[in-house]
Amino acid sequence: MKSCSQRSVPKPAARPRFSRILLKLSGEAFCKPEEGGIDKNEAAYIAREIIAVHALGVQTAIVVGGGNLIRGSRVCGDGVGPAAADYMGMLATVINALLLQEILERHGAVTRVMSALTVQSVAEPFIRRRCMRHLEKGRIVILAGGTGNPHFTTDTAAALRAKEIGAEIILKATKVDGVYSSDPAKGRATTRYSRLSFGQVLEKGLRIMDATAITMCEENNVPIFVFNLKRPGNILKAVCGKSVGTLIAGSAPRI
Numbered sequence: 250m251k252s253c254s255q256r257s258v259p260k261p262a263a264r265p266r267f268s269r270i271l272l273k274l275s276g277e278a279f280c281k282p283e284e285g286g287i288d289k290n291e292a293a294y295i296a297r298e299i300i301a302v303h304a305l306g307v308q309t310a311i312v313v314g315g316g317n318l319i320r321g322s323r324v325c326g327d328g329v330g331p332a333a334a335d336y337m338g339m340l341a342t343v344i345n346a347l348l349l350q351e352i353l354e355r356h357g358a359v360t361r362v363m364s365a366l367t368v369q370s371v372a373e374p375f376i377r378r379r380c381m382r383h384l385e386k387g388r389i390v391i392l393a394g395g396t397g398n399p400h401f402t403t404d405t406a407a408a409l410r411a412k413e414i415g416a417e418i419i420l421k422a423t424k425v426d427g428v429y430s431s432d433p434a435k436g437r438a439t440t441r442y443s444r445l446s447f448g449q450v451l452e453k454g455l456r457i458m459d460a461t462a463i464t465m466c467e468e469n470n471v472p473i474f475v476f477n478l479k480r481p482g483n484i485l486k487a488v489c490g491k492s493v494g495t496l497i498a499g500s501a502p503r504i
Contacts, residue, residue: 267418267488268308269384269415269416269417270310270418271420272309272312272484273419274314276314277317289352300357303358309384310384313345315345332400340366353389359388361373361390365398366393392406408463421473422478426480445496472498
């Protein structure tokens with residue numbers, strides 16, 4: 250069986266539908282299923298997938314999570330306050346951003362890491378106009394540190410940054426091929442949705458992103474596309490308008 254780093258990325262069958270995207274990666278994307286920490290093969294696979302999309306001329310910003318290293322909700326308690334726990338989680342996202350940057354650049358990409366937390370030795374501060382300029386110059390921008398504030402998830406950070414930089418869509422990378430009516434891993438009868446409205450996501454209590462992120466996307470008309478990251482070529486297919494997941498949108502066009 251081929252490792253993630255050896256998987257080939259199929260060529261797209263169409264031109265990209267979007268010129269500027271925001272890719273949301275959870276921390277778990279950087280490790281093997283049901284494991285924590287960092288797996289370099291998984292990180293290399295992600296980098297190859299991203300480069301294949303970027304090679305089409307798609308301006309690419311990436312918001313990374315840090316759950317593979319630490320989750321604020323898990324360390325909170327026994328003397329650790331929620332704000333401190335969240336800052337620890339934000340620092341974990343910086344580690345993942347630096348890892349992804351190193352691997353992307355070894356594959357020939359030009360990147361910038363921008364952080365909402367001040368860590369000047371390793372990352373630029375997030376400045377909206379500077380971020381957009383990097384994208385316009387063809388650099389892959391990796392956004393770390395969440396929103397820079399405790400009590401907000403990296404999903405909310407993705408919704409915020411997508412609006413700020415004018416991304417046409419948020420590509421929400423997951424371990425399943427879309428949004429289901431119930432957890433398919435539990436073996437129940439379930440339905441995969443091809444399209445949902447923001448209101449339906451909230452009404453049905455579907456746990457795609459937190460309610461703040463969903464509401465922010467709805468208010469700013471930023472569609473979300475949920476897909477399986479672990480299927481080679483899926484980022485490319487999503488960018489080219491292929492139906493490989495679930496689109497969440499209001500008045501946005503069908504993908």
